[in-house]
Every structure is written in C-alpha cells, then in structure tokens.
Amino acid sequence: MDRFRRGNKQLIKDLNEALVIDQVRRFGPISRKDIAINTSLGASTVTYIVDSLLKEKYFTEIGSGISDYGRKPVLLQFNQRKSYIIALKIEEKQIIYGKFDLNARMLAKISHNFNPKDSVKAIFRLMADQINQWIAADTLPCSGIGIAAPGLVDQANQKIIHSPILEWEEVDFSKLEEEVQVPVYLENDANAIAHAELWDGRGEQFQNFICITIGAGVGAGIVVKNEIYRGEVGGAGEIGHIIIQRDGLLCYCGQRGCLEAYTSDRFIMAEALHLKELKLSPALNQVEQLTMNSILQAADSGDELVQELYQRVGENLGIGLKSIVNFFNPGAIVLGGEGLRAKKYIIPALRKELEDHFFSRHSKKLEIILIDLEENQWLMGAAAMVITQLFKEPLYREV
Amino acid sequence: MDRFRRGNKQLIKDLNEALVIDQVRRFGPISRKDIAINTSLGASTVTYIVDSLLKEKYFTEIGSGISDYGRKPVLLQFNQRKSYIIALKIEEKQIIYGKFDLNARMLAKISHNFNPKDSVKAIFRLMADQINQWIAADTLPCSGIGIAAPGLVDQANQKIIHSPILEWEEVDFSKLEEEVQVPVYLENDANAIAHAELWDGRGEQFQNFICITIGAGVGAGIVVKNEIYRGEVGGAGEIGHIIIQRDGLLCYCGQRGCLEAYTSDRFIMAEALHLKELKLSPALNQVEQLTMNSILQAADSGDELVQELYQRVGENLGIGLKSIVNFFNPGAIVLGGEGLRAKKYIIPALRKELEDHFFSRHSKKLEIILIDLEENQWLMGAAAMVITQLFKEPLYREV
DNA sequence: ACTCTAATTAATTCAGTCAATGAATCAAAA
DNA sequence: TTTTGATTCATTGACTGAATTAATTAGAGT
Incomplete structure (x- = not known):
C-alpha cells in the first residue's frame, strides 16, 4: 500500500x-x-x-x-572479495555456471550437459549439486545466485511461466533456493544482456534503451530509467512476433507476418533454398548441403542475390525496430547474437531503414550499437543483476 | 550524478x-x-x-x-481549496482554460479562439492575459499551470519541439512562465489523458498501461510503474507511424504502411469513395456528399460493405496494437477519441485481433478499456499532472 | 432516572535516543 | 608555518515509547 x-x-x-x-x-x-x-x-x-x-x-x-x-x-x-555471486545460464541442453566477484569479474566457469527429457526435479538436483559444491569449497559467503533463462519469466515469484525452448511450464525456482540456502534471482535471458549493458556503462549515457538479441528467436531487454522493465506479467520484450506485414508469411506461432518469420535462420534457409532451386545463384549452386555457414560463404564470395537476401533481413529487422523506436523512443538500440553473423550485409540495410523515424529530426540521434554476444556476457549479466540487487538504494519499504 | x-x-x-x-x-x-x-x-x-x-x-x-x-x-x-490549478488545452484554433481544485475537480472553464497565423508571441499574450485575470480574481494562490499540447514535447525544458498540428517548432514556454509568475508544466496531450487515467484509479489496478487517443492522429500515453514514460527525448508514444504493412499504402509522412494510413479518417474516406465509385454500396450511392457522419450512417443503415470497412479499421488498429502489446506487455489498453465514433464495428474486430498475443496464455488477461474522451478529460489530465507533481515524494535530489 | 466508576480508545506531553552536523582539534605533509 | 585530510565532541532535532490526558460508553449502585 x-x-x-x-x-x-x-x-x-x-x-x-x-x-x-x-x-x-x-x-x-x-x-x-x-x-x-x-x-x-x-x-x-x-x-x-x-x-x-x-x-x-x-x-x-x-x-x-x-x-x-x-x-x-x-x-x-x-572490496570486491567480500562475497561472491554464482551465475547460471540455462540453455537447451546444458547449464553454464560462472563464479563472479562483486565487480562482476569472472572467477571460475564450468558447464554440465543435461538430457532435455529429464525431469525438472533432476535438473534442479544437478544445479543444486554444482552450486553447493562451490559454496562448500569457498571460505567466503555467497551473496546470491543469478539465473538467466529463455522464456517468459516471473521475476517476483521466481518462476519460469512458459519456455518453448526448454519445454518447461510453471517451473518454480523457490525450490532451488531452499536447497542452496542462498537468494536466487531469476531473469529472462534478453534482460540478462540488458543488465550486462547497464553494468559497463551504457546506462550512464542513456536513460532508456533496448537490447536486441538475435539467436534462435528475437528478444528484447528493455531499460527504462536505468532499470529493467519487465511488463505487467514479466514478458515485455517479446518482439519476435510483432507483425511487420499484414497477411504476410505464416509463422510457426500461427500468426502471419511476424518479425521472426522474416528474419530467422529458417527464413534465410527457405529463401536460399528457393534461390538454389531456381538455379539463380551461381555460388549456391555449387554448394551441396545448405547450411547457415555455406549461405554466408556464398554471400562473402560475392554472390549478389545472397547478399540481397541478407539485406532484406536487415530491412525486415529495421521495419520491426522502427515501430518500436516510434513507440518507445529509446536513446539507443544495442544489437547482438549469432543471428547477426552476416552483419556485414544486414546492418547497413537495417541502419538505412532506421534512418528516418519520428524523432529523426531531433538533435539527439538514436544510436545503434553492435556488441559481441559470447557466452560470458550472459553469465556476467546474470551476476550483475544480483549485484545491482545487493546494492540498490534502500528506499522502498521492505516487504 | x-x-x-x-x-x-x-x-x-x-x-x-x-x-x-x-x-x-x-x-x-x-x-x-x-x-x-x-x-x-x-x-x-x-x-x-x-x-x-x-x-x-x-x-x-x-x-x-x-x-x-x-x-x-x-x-x-x-483541504482541496488550499490552492488551485489552471489547466490549458491548446488546439488547432482555440485554447481551452480550466480552473481546478486540488482534487482535480473543475471550478471554471472558458475558451478563446485564436488565428493559427498569429505569432507565438501573440498567442502567449492571449494565454497570459486569461491566466493573470484568473489569478488576480482569486484570493487563493495558484499552484501551477498545466498545459496539454499536441506534438513532440520536451517536458523538462518546457518546450514544444515540433507540432505538425499547430505548425509550431521549438516553442519555449519558460517565457509564459515569466509572464504569469507561476510554475508551468507542459505535457503532450496523449500523456495528459494518461494522467487523467492515473488520477481516477486505473493506476491502482495496473502498474503499466497505455492510453491510445484516436483523433486527427493516433497517439499513445505510456504509463510505466504508475508514472508517465516520455522516452529519451520526450516523444515516446508516437505510434501513428509504426508500420503494419511492409510496402503498404503511402502515408503523408512519406513512409509506406503506417498505422495511421490504415486507420485515419482519410483512409476511411478514401475507401468509402472507392466503394461509391464502384457503385457497390447501396447506402453510399444515395449519399451526395461523403462525410465521416454520412459514412457512419451508411454502416448503421445496415450496409455490410461499409461495416466491413470499419471492421478493417479495427483489424488494422489491432495489428498495430498487438505489436505494442508483445513489446510492452501492458496490463491494459485504454482507448478513446473521436476516431472511435464507429466503435460498434471497430472494437469487436480490434478485440478479435488482440485476442492472441504472446501473453494470451497468462492468467492475467490484457484488459481493453473504452473511455469517452470529452474536452474536460484533457483539461483534468493536465491539472492532475500538476497536482501529482505538487505532492510527489520528496525523495529525489532537488536540482 | 441519575450518578459514579471502570474500561476503552484517541490524542498529547515529555524525556530519551541517535545519526548528522559543525567547530575545534589532531595528523601528516610541504 | 601553512595547508589539507581525518577525527573528536558537544549540539541539534525528529522520531519514539511510556505516561498522561481527553473523551466516550457500559454497567453498577443508589
């Protein structure tokens, strides 16, 4: 109240x-x-x-x-060694663990595979074992566990509500917290990247920005007034299924014209196959088995049709992002993820599409920032989230 | 710092x-x-x-x-009579003035026309005169002036940066403040509606919501954590030009496929004209001069083609809003404005389009709330903004 | 029916507490 | 001796809890 x-x-x-x-x-x-x-x-x-x-x-x-x-x-x-943080990234088939000091510098890292068919209980067992092993081995106290997971995350209630990638529904992490006896903070993986960006300085320059991660899906971490914005039920930033074309391509989600349907690896693969079938692209004709790598190589070899395909992906992304820019007026857009492996072709087209938006006349320009998204960034973001939590101003009423 | x-x-x-x-x-x-x-x-x-x-x-x-x-x-x-607030709404050809008590109840109202060709200085003169007259006539002190204006508003610097409707650029309201010797708070008009909604209770139910005003253009007031979100340069919520169709209809802004191009009166008029030319609609054939009213009457008379046209407007709006919902995950969407005069046909189609979005599986449903947007709502919102400012927690460092 | 007392709740008074503060002092260096 | 950084100490002032006062009701006694 x-x-x-x-x-x-x-x-x-x-x-x-x-x-x-x-x-x-x-x-x-x-x-x-x-x-x-x-x-x-x-x-x-x-x-x-x-x-x-x-x-x-x-x-x-x-x-x-x-x-x-x-x-x-x-x-x-x-004293960055007063205590430490353990960060987890949960992926489709593995969990990556990182140990961080209070300056969010990595001290140790390890990863374990798991069978996606295993029960959540068994996977929790796996996590708790690794965490408890680290806690037992260190004389310093552990101040918190930060977990980055794909899907719709209810931060306040420590729950993954729905994760298509993990095929998890309503998974409650308070049970993990009981087993490790250390506070557990859950976060959506795109938001973890936003935390990482807030940590090393973008947050000083921009009050409001978004971090777009382009991988299996397209996700956004949203920062409002230097804090992560999660939306009413914790699912803000699910931009993979915003519509860029009324009555457009059918997306696996059932809708038509989704951003993902026009930018994903699946889209690139389908379009490349089409080019190959029509025997239009000399470079693709020589390739036996189409893979994301061979398609990129075709573009790099100078094949204009394939380059154009990537440019179209950039335009599509740009159109989707322009809508977001008009609505949200961020100070910057941070972009990263393996979906940008062809950034050489994608980004110029994206920039061009984003050039004019409602605020383009304003003196303060929208910045577009490319980052490398390696494994460690996600872990670091998860750790940074816990540290931020640890040192946040004690103004609000403790619940 | x-x-x-x-x-x-x-x-x-x-x-x-x-x-x-x-x-x-x-x-x-x-x-x-x-x-x-x-x-x-x-x-x-x-x-x-x-x-x-x-x-x-x-x-x-x-x-x-x-x-x-x-x-x-x-x-x-x-004591709602400790002081009072003066609220202004600046429109294309008139300024509406309201006097409000500290419970945001209207005490008086008046409006003056002005010639859009007049200089800003002359219009400031007009405003200052009315304000000073009210201040002189009252024994109580005036605590602030709240001004709702269309366009891109820089709240912090008391400036209208760019207003297509008023044809104003870089208008500085600190000069008005000097003349009336009372704090002046400027706000975008869609945000004023959001303030009004925050004032009478939606803010208690929802932490995050958006208010869509559909009139000459389409605008959004965005509420994050019970506060207005203005974006990095003060222009968040300009959703009129988000793209719902790649390579779609040409919009007056120069882009193709804008939301406004598919929902505005201009769109309805053009489509109705098209129907009339093709002599497809019996009801429209009987009308001599097409107006927004006569088109609506045609729909009300049972003409299915015109009804379908409105339904299409609803779908178009729904598609645009669905993108925003996926990105922003609001608790509610509040809708109002004269553009909804045909809401009987528009809203069901819009609801249907909004039915499935990323969070539709979540137990907490997205609420769609229709409001009547009369003149007084805008004034009340502008007054509420000032009162909120007056009583906000004194936690932040005074600048 | 009237008065008195005990019980109960609201509001006030007052001495005590403690974190910030500024002046004075101490410490260290040029 | 001068200058700057750090500490000591008495003072301040807003909250706090216990005690007190104020206002009201229920019930007992006459």
Missing part, C-alpha cells in the same frame, strides 16, 4: 551507507574528503560511516593518494 | 510529511490513529506532523468519526 519507507534514523543510516558504498564502488579509490564533497555529507559523518563499513569489510584502505600540499588522503577501495 | 538525496533530519521530515499528506488525500477523512497505523509512524509523531500541516492549511478537522467505545477519533480531511 505505502510505496516508501517512513523516515526515521534507520532510514537515514541505510541511505547514507548506501550512498557511501556507491561512491566507493563507482569512483574508488577515493578519499573520505571526496566522498563528503560528492555526497554533501559532513566530513565527520563520512568518517563515522566509513568506520563501520570498514569493520564490515566493504572497503579496504589502500595507502595514500597524491596531493600538492598538506596531508595525503587515505584512499578507500571497494 | 547522485540520484537520491542524502539522509538527514530534513529528509525524514519531508518524507513523513508527504506520507501523512498522502494518507489524508487517499483515505481521508481519516483519524490520526489510523494514519499512525497505516504509515507505522508513532502516534506522537503523527500528532506533531499533523499540527504543523494544519497550520499550513493542508487539512481541516471535520468533527469526530464513529467508534463503538471510547473516545471518538477526530477526522482529518484534505
């Missing part, structure tokens, strides 16, 4: 401690003096708060800094 | 005062006791805070309430 905590001394303390921690995390190594200036807290107050935080091992003092004259400042550094 | 205020006694006080005011605004008449229970503040603290707020005329004591036993509670009511 009440959205904010009431004001009392505890709130002041929590708030200012968070403020000081934030300063050291963002600007450290930093002196007490500078913290006082940046936060506009009194110097004596900073001394007092830093003392208690030093006792709790949030920081370490790392000698003195430089100064032209007078006493040298004592520099405080964030 | 720092997003939140530092914690000190002033913050506690500001926060708790806001908390108490909020209680009385939402649940009043209410006793000190109940405020203490709801906010979890101490009873003595509530007495103390209420005392100071009574002195500042935020509340009035309105006698005692009921109780089975023991001392009767003294009820506090929000």
Whole structure:
C-alpha cells in the first residue's frame, strides 16, 4: 500500500551507507574528503560511516593518494572479495555456471550437459549439486545466485511461466533456493544482456534503451530509467512476433507476418533454398548441403542475390525496430547474437531503414550499437543483476 | 550524478510529511490513529506532523468519526481549496482554460479562439492575459499551470519541439512562465489523458498501461510503474507511424504502411469513395456528399460493405496494437477519441485481433478499456499532472 | 432516572535516543 | 608555518515509547 519507507534514523543510516558504498564502488579509490564533497555529507559523518563499513569489510584502505600540499588522503577501495555471486545460464541442453566477484569479474566457469527429457526435479538436483559444491569449497559467503533463462519469466515469484525452448511450464525456482540456502534471482535471458549493458556503462549515457538479441528467436531487454522493465506479467520484450506485414508469411506461432518469420535462420534457409532451386545463384549452386555457414560463404564470395537476401533481413529487422523506436523512443538500440553473423550485409540495410523515424529530426540521434554476444556476457549479466540487487538504494519499504 | 538525496533530519521530515499528506488525500477523512497505523509512524509523531500541516492549511478537522467505545477519533480531511490549478488545452484554433481544485475537480472553464497565423508571441499574450485575470480574481494562490499540447514535447525544458498540428517548432514556454509568475508544466496531450487515467484509479489496478487517443492522429500515453514514460527525448508514444504493412499504402509522412494510413479518417474516406465509385454500396450511392457522419450512417443503415470497412479499421488498429502489446506487455489498453465514433464495428474486430498475443496464455488477461474522451478529460489530465507533481515524494535530489 | 466508576480508545506531553552536523582539534605533509 | 585530510565532541532535532490526558460508553449502585 505505502510505496516508501517512513523516515526515521534507520532510514537515514541505510541511505547514507548506501550512498557511501556507491561512491566507493563507482569512483574508488577515493578519499573520505571526496566522498563528503560528492555526497554533501559532513566530513565527520563520512568518517563515522566509513568506520563501520570498514569493520564490515566493504572497503579496504589502500595507502595514500597524491596531493600538492598538506596531508595525503587515505584512499578507500571497494572490496570486491567480500562475497561472491554464482551465475547460471540455462540453455537447451546444458547449464553454464560462472563464479563472479562483486565487480562482476569472472572467477571460475564450468558447464554440465543435461538430457532435455529429464525431469525438472533432476535438473534442479544437478544445479543444486554444482552450486553447493562451490559454496562448500569457498571460505567466503555467497551473496546470491543469478539465473538467466529463455522464456517468459516471473521475476517476483521466481518462476519460469512458459519456455518453448526448454519445454518447461510453471517451473518454480523457490525450490532451488531452499536447497542452496542462498537468494536466487531469476531473469529472462534478453534482460540478462540488458543488465550486462547497464553494468559497463551504457546506462550512464542513456536513460532508456533496448537490447536486441538475435539467436534462435528475437528478444528484447528493455531499460527504462536505468532499470529493467519487465511488463505487467514479466514478458515485455517479446518482439519476435510483432507483425511487420499484414497477411504476410505464416509463422510457426500461427500468426502471419511476424518479425521472426522474416528474419530467422529458417527464413534465410527457405529463401536460399528457393534461390538454389531456381538455379539463380551461381555460388549456391555449387554448394551441396545448405547450411547457415555455406549461405554466408556464398554471400562473402560475392554472390549478389545472397547478399540481397541478407539485406532484406536487415530491412525486415529495421521495419520491426522502427515501430518500436516510434513507440518507445529509446536513446539507443544495442544489437547482438549469432543471428547477426552476416552483419556485414544486414546492418547497413537495417541502419538505412532506421534512418528516418519520428524523432529523426531531433538533435539527439538514436544510436545503434553492435556488441559481441559470447557466452560470458550472459553469465556476467546474470551476476550483475544480483549485484545491482545487493546494492540498490534502500528506499522502498521492505516487504 | 547522485540520484537520491542524502539522509538527514530534513529528509525524514519531508518524507513523513508527504506520507501523512498522502494518507489524508487517499483515505481521508481519516483519524490520526489510523494514519499512525497505516504509515507505522508513532502516534506522537503523527500528532506533531499533523499540527504543523494544519497550520499550513493542508487539512481541516471535520468533527469526530464513529467508534463503538471510547473516545471518538477526530477526522482529518484534505483541504482541496488550499490552492488551485489552471489547466490549458491548446488546439488547432482555440485554447481551452480550466480552473481546478486540488482534487482535480473543475471550478471554471472558458475558451478563446485564436488565428493559427498569429505569432507565438501573440498567442502567449492571449494565454497570459486569461491566466493573470484568473489569478488576480482569486484570493487563493495558484499552484501551477498545466498545459496539454499536441506534438513532440520536451517536458523538462518546457518546450514544444515540433507540432505538425499547430505548425509550431521549438516553442519555449519558460517565457509564459515569466509572464504569469507561476510554475508551468507542459505535457503532450496523449500523456495528459494518461494522467487523467492515473488520477481516477486505473493506476491502482495496473502498474503499466497505455492510453491510445484516436483523433486527427493516433497517439499513445505510456504509463510505466504508475508514472508517465516520455522516452529519451520526450516523444515516446508516437505510434501513428509504426508500420503494419511492409510496402503498404503511402502515408503523408512519406513512409509506406503506417498505422495511421490504415486507420485515419482519410483512409476511411478514401475507401468509402472507392466503394461509391464502384457503385457497390447501396447506402453510399444515395449519399451526395461523403462525410465521416454520412459514412457512419451508411454502416448503421445496415450496409455490410461499409461495416466491413470499419471492421478493417479495427483489424488494422489491432495489428498495430498487438505489436505494442508483445513489446510492452501492458496490463491494459485504454482507448478513446473521436476516431472511435464507429466503435460498434471497430472494437469487436480490434478485440478479435488482440485476442492472441504472446501473453494470451497468462492468467492475467490484457484488459481493453473504452473511455469517452470529452474536452474536460484533457483539461483534468493536465491539472492532475500538476497536482501529482505538487505532492510527489520528496525523495529525489532537488536540482 | 441519575450518578459514579471502570474500561476503552484517541490524542498529547515529555524525556530519551541517535545519526548528522559543525567547530575545534589532531595528523601528516610541504 | 601553512595547508589539507581525518577525527573528536558537544549540539541539534525528529522520531519514539511510556505516561498522561481527553473523551466516550457500559454497567453498577443508589
């Protein structure tokens, strides 16, 4: 009912401690003096708060800094080894585990295959075993488990509601939490990438942006006011099935004209097959078995028809994204994923399509940012989500 | 840089005062006791805070309430006459002015025509005159001016960046603020409707929703976490030109396949003309001059071809909205505007189109809400915006 | 029927608490 | 000696809880 905590001394303390921690995390190594200036807290107050935080091992003092004259400042550094985070990425046939410090740097990584036909219970067993093994092997405490999973995720209730890729329905992760005795945070995989982008700096430049991941499907992680936006039931960003062509191609989802139907590997494969059948493309004619790689090679060998095919994919993507840009007016679009392996041909066409939108006249231009999406990015995003959670401002009423 | 205020006694006080005011605004008449229970503040603290707020005329004591036993509670009511708000709606050829109390109830209303060819300076003169006249005539203070205007609005800088309807570019309202000596808050008109919806209760049910206004153009007011979302440069919600058909009809904006090209009065008129030319529709054949009204009458008379035309408009709208639903996952879509005069035919088709989207399997259904959009709604929204601003939690660092 | 008392709930008073604050002081360096 | 960083300490002020006062009802006694 009440959205904010009431004001009392505890709130002041929590708030200012968070403020000081934030300063050291963002600007450290930093002196007490500078913290006082940046936060506009009194110097004596900073001394007092830093003392208690030093006792709790949030920081370490790392000698003195430089100064032209007078006493040298004592520099405080964030202790990224106060505890650690375990991040998981659940894929179709394997689970990848990463161990991260509080600066979201990877300390260890491992992965286990599983049989998709196994029961959820068995897979939970597998996860809990690995997690508990890591926890037992480390003297430091584990502050949380971050899990990136494909599908419709209900973050607040720790549930995967529906995941076509995993073929899971209504899977409740609170049971995993019970087994590992550490807080478990679940997140949609596209959102994990958005967390990763927020972590290393795009969030400073842009208040609002979207991260598009193009792989088996097309997904979007949405950032509003530097926070992940999940929608009313946790499924915002499912842009694979927005319609770019009324009465267009039939999509596997049953609709016609979906974005995915016009951009997926399946679409590229079908169109390439068509070209091959019509014997229009010299490069494709030489290939025996069409694969995504051989199609790309055909384009790279200079085959214009195949290059045009990729350009069309770029246009299709651009049309879909233009709708989103008009509706959402993001500061940037971040793009990544294996679906962009032919980015050489796709991106210029996409850029061209996105050139004019409702805001193109505005002085602040829409930025299009390409990123490499390797395995580690997803894990890092999942870890970053937990760390963000750990250090978020303590303003809201604890439930 | 720092997003939140530092914690000190002033913050506690500001926060708790806001908390108490909020209680009385939402649940009043209410006793000190109940405020203490709801906010979890101490009873003595509530007495103390209420005392100071009574002195500042935020509340009035309105006698005692009921109780089975023991001392009767003294009820506090929000004083909606502490000050008032002036709201403006700027239209193509007229400006409508409304005076509102702090419960967003209209106290007075007037409108003045202006010549669209007049200079902005002259129109500002007109506005300032009316506003200053009202301010001079009232003994109470005016707390703010809320202005709803069509086009791309930069709220933070009090600027209309670009308004095709008014044919205004880069109009700076800080000059108006100087003339009236009262804070001026500018807002896009679709957002004003969203404010109105937030005000009377949709915001309690839904965290995230969108308000679609269908008039000369199609616009959307977007609500995220009970707050208006404006996008990176203030132009979120410009959905008139999202593309629903690749290589479709040419739109006046230069693009092909825009939502507006498939839903506007212009589209309906063109299609009806086409029907008339082909002499396919008996009802339209009898009409001399085609108008939006005569077309609607043709449908109402039972002409199936015209009814189908409206149904197609509904489908087109539905297709556009489905994309938005998949991307944004709102809890509700609120629809209104004169473009829906044929809602009898449009809405069923729209509903059908929206029936299956990515979340349709989720237990929480997407709600579609129709509202009447009369003149007063826009004014009320503009007033509600100012009042919301006036009473918002004082958590963020004052800039 | 009237008065008085106990019980109950609402509101206020008041001394105590504690985190921030600013002035004074200490520490370290040029 | 001067300058800058860090600490100490008395003061401030908003919340807090216990005690008190205010207002009301039920019920007992006359």
